[in-house]
Amino acid sequence: MGRYEFIDEGLGFQCLSKFSLALLAKQGWLLICYPNSLLARSLKAKFDPEIDFLNASVWATKGLLKKGLCWRIESRNQVLVWEDAWVPSVANFKIQTQKKNQHIRYVSDLIDQTTNGWKEGVLRTTFNEEEAERSLFIPFPYASQNDKLVW
Template identity: 30%
Template sequence: MSVFMLPVEIYRDIEMTISKFWWNSKSGDKKGIHWMSWDRLSRHKSVGGMSFWNFKDFNLALLGKQGWRLLSNPSSLVSRVYKARYFPKVSFLDAKIGNNPIWHSILEANELVVSGVRWRVGTGENIDIVGQPWLDDVRPCIETVSPSLDNNKVASLMSMNHNSWEEEIISE
């Protein structure tokens, strides 16, 4: 599951097997009573479920972890090979789907990775103010039509000693 996006039929088969295990009273009996739907079983215990995994979400999380490794460890051998092969001129976040099934599977979770990734600001010299996710917020990117912010870095919003923000510039 951490390498391939499984087909929907496999998720259903796994969920059906778990459901049969829980609800059938005898090993050969096919007439067990299903006391709860799978959706309710997969809810967290605090809201009345049994915390069974949603296998599609679990599969996406494992694939997202592979994508995160490609993004956060660019000097690793796997990252360098994938970058050279599938996204040589862009970052992982902007990569396009290729023909390889493993790469296709990892990119299935790209949206998940993009939704959670944020720049660690540090000095702010490598981060564009507009269009890059650097805010720890529901909307991580600044979207504006102001041409004065285009091609400017986050560092230009900081004071010279990088210990505080330039209040006047930010308020504008």
């Protein structure tokens, strides 16, 4: 049996290295969610207090986390339309359409602030059909909150 061909009958793990990576990714997610925890502060003090977890190069799980991270739209003024992952159910949660509208930078640029709804015409002329449809289904919170990463 090879080194990574581990099968645990009780738990069903088929690859110990992937399981270990998933556990490390979970720890990375906790560091992102709780940046003021004792562990997060200790690691920052030891390695680099100026850099956040996703920009650190010390963890092998960074790529796995980045694959599954997506912004939950709340305040809408923090998430970049073209660079950030924010649209559920599209490839990598990112807009794939080439920039057709140079005036759009933040998700807030796609929202009518008076009605608290999407600017449907702008979405349909800027994105492809699937991206526009998926965007239109993203709900808005009743109370203003900060945009936040989900995994």
